[in-house]
Amino acid sequence: MSRKVLLIEDEPNIAEAIRFLLTREGWQVETHAEGTDALQVIQGANPDLVILDVMLPGKSGMEILRDLRELEDMQGLPVLMLTARGQSRDREMAENAGVSRFMTKPFSNTEMLTAVRDLHAQATQS
Amino acid sequence: MRDTLTGSRIRERRQIAGLRQAELARQVGISASYLNLIEHNRRRIGGKLVVDIAAALMVEPSVLTQGIEATLISALREAAADAVGQEAELDGLEEFAGRFPGWAGVLAQMHRRVVSLERTVETLSDRLTHDPHLAASMHEVLSTAAAIRSTAAILADTHEIEPEWRDRFHSNLHQDAERLAESSKSLVTYLDESDSAGDHRGVPLEDVEAFFGTHGHHFPHIEQGGDEAEIDLSEMESTAARSLTRDFLGIYAADARAMPMEKLQAALADGPLDPLQLASQFSVDVATVLRRLAALPDGYLGRPTGLVVCDASGSILFSKPVPGFAMPRFGEACPLWPLFQALNRPLVPIRQRVVQLGRTAAVFDCYSYAWPQTISGYDQGPVYRSVMLVQSIEDVAQDQQAVARVGPSCRVCPHSDCTSRREPSILSEGF
Numbered sequence: 166m167s168r169k170v171l172l173i174e175d176e177p178n179i180a181e182a183i184r185f186l187l188t189r190e191g192w193q194v195e196t197h198a199e200g201t202d203a204l205q206v207i208q209g210a211n212p213d214l215v216i217l218d219v220m221l222p223g224k225s226g227m228e229i230l231r232d233l234r235e236l237e238d239m240q241g242l243p244v245l246m247l248t249a250r251g252q253s254r255d256r257e258m259a260e261n262a263g264v265s266r267f268m269t270k271p272f273s274n275t276e277m278l279t280a281v282r283d284l285h286a287q288a289t290q291s
Numbered sequence: 292m293r294d295t296l297t298g299s300r301i302r303e304r305r306q307i308a309g310l311r312q313a314e315l316a317r318q319v320g321i322s323a324s325y326l327n328l329i330e331h332n333r334r335r336i337g338g339k340l341v342v343d344i345a346a347a348l349m350v351e352p353s354v355l356t357q358g359i360e361a362t363l364i365s366a367l368r369e370a371a372a373d374a375v376g377q378e379a380e381l382d383g384l385e386e387f388a389g390r391f392p393g394w395a396g397v398l399a400q401m402h403r404r405v406v407s408l409e410r411t412v413e414t415l416s417d418r419l420t421h422d423p424h425l426a427a428s429m430h431e432v433l434s435t436a437a438a439i440r441s442t443a444a445i446l447a448d449t450h451e452i453e454p455e456w457r458d459r460f461h462s463n464l465h466q467d468a469e470r471l472a473e474s475s476k477s478l479v480t481y482l483d484e485s486d487s488a489g490d491h492r493g494v495p496l497e498d499v500e501a502f503f504g505t506h507g508h509h510f511p512h513i514e515q516g517g518d519e520a521e522i523d524l525s526e527m528e529s530t531a532a533r534s535l536t537r538d539f540l541g542i543y544a545a546d547a548r549a550m551p552m553e554k555l556q557a558a559l560a561d562g563p564l565d566p567l568q569l570a571s572q573f574s575v576d577v578a579t580v581l582r583r584l585a586a587l588p589d590g591y592l593g594r595p596t597g598l599v600v601c602d603a604s605g606s607i608l609f610s611k612p613v614p615g616f617a618m619p620r621f622g623e624a625c626p627l628w629p630l631f632q633a634l635n636r637p638l639v640p641i642r643q644r645v646v647q648l649g650r651t652a653a654v655f656d657c658y659s660y661a662w663p664q665t666i667s668g669y670d671q672g673p674v675y676r677s678v679m680l681v682q683s684i685e686d687v688a689q690d691q692q693a694v695a696r697v698g699p700s701c702r703v704c705p706h707s708d709c710t711s712r713r714e715p716s717i718l719s720e721g722f
Contacts, residue, residue, distance in 0.1 A: 176434050178463040182441035185456060189449075220430055249433035271437035274444045 168285065169193045171212035173203050173229070174247065175221050179270075183216065186274055187281065200224030204232050207239070214285055219248035219255075227262055234263035241291065243284035247272070297341070300355050302330035304348045304385075319343040354389030363388055366399035373402065431474040439467045498532035499539060500610060508598075508611050509588050510543060514552045519544040539609060543586060549575045550583045556591070564592065566658050566680070567640055577640045577660040581680040585611050597681040599630050602664070603674055613681050615653035617699035625698040626711050630679035633659040637675050644684070645697045648706050654694060656682045 170187055174180040175198040184194045197206045200221030207215055207229075215233075219226040226246060233239045243265040248255060250269075259267045265287075266280050305315050316326040319340065328334040336344075337356075345352040367388060371379035380387075388395040442460045446452070452460075502524070513519050519540040524533045550573045558572055566580045573580070585598035597613025605626075610618050618624065624631075629643045641659045658680045663673030698704030701713045 176438055178438035178442060178467055179434065181459070181463060182438060182445055185445055185460075186441070220434075247437075249430045249437075270433045271440040274441055274448070277441075 167191060167193045168214070169195065169210065169212045170214045170216060170281065171207060171210045172196045172216045173200075173206070173221065173226070174198065174216065174218040175200075176218070179218075179247075182274075183277065186278060190278060190281070192281075198222075200226070200229060203229045207233060207242075208236070212242070213288065214243045214245065214281060216245045216247060216281075219246060219250065219259075227258060230259070230262040230264060241288065243288045245280055245284060296332065297336055297355055298328075298330045298332040298334070301326075301336075301344055301348070304350055304355065305330075307385075308348050310348075315344070315347055318347040350386060351389045354385060363392075363395060363399050366402055367395060369406075370398060370402035373406075428474060428478040432471065432478060435467050435471040435474060439464060439471065442467070495529055495531040495535050496608070498527055498529060499535045502527060502532075502536055503539070503611065507589050508586055510540070510586075513540070513544050513547050542582065546579050546583045546586065549573060549579055552587075555583060555587075559592075576662055577658075578662045578676075578678045581658055581660060581678045584680055592682065594685065595683045599624075599628075599679045599681065601630055601634075601677050603634060603676070605631060605634075608676070613655070613683055615683055616647055616655055616681050617703070619700040623700045623702075623713075625700055625704065626713075627695065627697040627709075628679065629657040629659040629695075630677050633661040633677045633679070634675055637661040637663065637673075643695055644692045645695045648696055648698050648704055654684045656684055 168191065170192045172180055172183055172187075172194055174183070174196065177198070180196050180198070184196060187194050195210050195212065197203060198221075199206075201223030203217075203221065203224065203226075217226045217229060221229070226248070230244055230246065233242070233244070240263075244263070245266045245268060246259050246264045247268050247270060248259075256267050265284050268276065268280060305312070312326050312330070313323040316323040319326075320343070321340070325334065329336050341355055342352050345355050348355075364385060367384055368381070371381055371384070442464050446457065446460055446464070510519070510522065512522060520537070522540060524536055527533045527536060550569075554573075555569070558569060562568075564584075566577055566584065569580045569584075570577045582598065582600075584592065585596055587596070595613045596611075597616060597618075598609070598611040599607060599618060600609040601607050601624075605624070607618065607624060612618060625647075627645075629641045629645065632643075633639070633641050638661070641657075643657050643659075644654065645657055646654045659677060661675045661677035664676040666673045696706060698706055698709070701709075702716060704712075704716055706712075707716070
């Protein structure tokens with residue numbers, strides 16, 4: 166059974182590049198570009214990992230993450246957060262919200278792939 | 292108390308020189324135990340012994356007797372460490388401070404000032420990043436850069452790539468490059484315009500204020516009875532800005548009809564400025580008078596005059612800047628402004644002299660008044676607006692009027708013990 170990543174990103178070209186990279190790594194990639202219903206989409210998709218942008222239309226990635234961690238069965242789901250704001254307070258806010266890894270745009274493909282591999286490995290081990 | 296520390300300084304200098312107590316004691320002809328008492332400030336020391344010890348330690352006697360405050364030495368060390376392209380002689384630091392304590396103090400003070408200003412710049416830059424317009428532009432640029440970086444790396448690093456993927460990525464790259472060029476250009480325009488007066492930032496209200504600023508907040512065409520609709524707004528880019536400007540010009544025209552310029556100037560020539568008396572004379576409300584006074588040609592009232600209008604939420608709807616009185620760009624003004632006090636006492640004219648704390652701490656006379664802007668129906672409360680006329684005062688030395696302390700907005704206000712503070716100030720002390 167292939168590993169599934171849910172990519173929630175409203176920039177289509179970033180989403181496309183990430184989709185390409187992860188597909189090559191053997192991931193099944195589902196994408197979504199809206200914040201408002203992102204929580205329901207995550208619950209419905211039942212992914213192994215979520216890549217979540219912070220600035221999304223309708224609802225911010227930070228809020229989505231907070232709501233997600235409120236759900237009992239979503240506590241351990243690895244969430245990689247992408248943001249153009251890399252200041253320490255944003256990082257701290259993400260950590261408080263329960264992020265697994267925080268990555269600042271523009272990131273390198275290697276960084277992205279390494280983060281995804283690490284997060285998945287950690288989740289599989291635990 | 293200074294000389295009581297001479298012993299500590301001797302100890303410090305001895306250790307710097309790498310001498311043992313016994314060695315130094317021997318050189319100056321005293322016992323090691325006596326030197327130990329001196330070094331622990333348990334024996335007073337002076338005269339020839341200080342000169343001898345100073346000579347043995349190869350420092351000026353004043354370095355030991357007058358001392359160089361630890362903070363000064365520490366400040367000088369920091370200044371040396373922060374210096375770029377200039378290496379300071381650290382081993383001569385204390386000698387320098389001892390021989391030229393005044394200059395050393397000046398240098399330390401300058402360095403502290405630089406550090407303080409650098410911190411301020413840093414915090415202001417941080418604040419800038421939270422400017423919603425700048426943040427949005429930066430987000431656009433960084434997101435596009437992220438897309439370009441990933442896509443370009445895929446094309447460069449992937450040896451076997453399906454033609455349809457390759458074509459798609461080429462197209463995406465082209466699209467993102469165009470987008471990056473556009474967003475960078477608008478970001479640069481935004482930053483350039485931040486430095487120029489009378490700029491517009493793409494926010495309708497700012498366009499309106501820029502338009503009024505260009506005309507000096509005075510429209511001779513309307514003053515001469517012309518139709519405000521005939522004023523050319525074609526240079527304004529956004530429809531929203533044009534529409535808002537029409538509204539404000541409509542208010543201006545109504546005010547001008549109620550208080551014709553010629554009659555207003557005649558009334559002002561009759562006596563000192565008294566908005567309440569003018570309201571009575573022209574049978575208008577105080578808000579009309581305040582707006583009208585702000586529309587007088589530049590310099591007519593003899594001192595710079597500004598205006599701020601807000602709604603019941605405290606949002607600034609319109610402003611005419613006056614030098615020295617900071618008006619925040621995105622609302623969040625000081626709640627102590629008479630403008631907001633007037634909202635607590637609608638229809639009561641308020642006159643208050645204020646000093647706006649900050650870099651200049653300038654003093655202003657403020658007149659404010661809140662009036663019901665709309666009454667939407669029976670048994671429904673009115674929605675108020677408030678207006679404040681701000682006049683700068685040049686000479687307050689002879690004046691004994693009470694002066695209320697206000698700020699620009701909490702983040703840039705130095706009033707640390709203000710009970711109305713919403714959030715901490717970003718300004719370091721002494722800014």
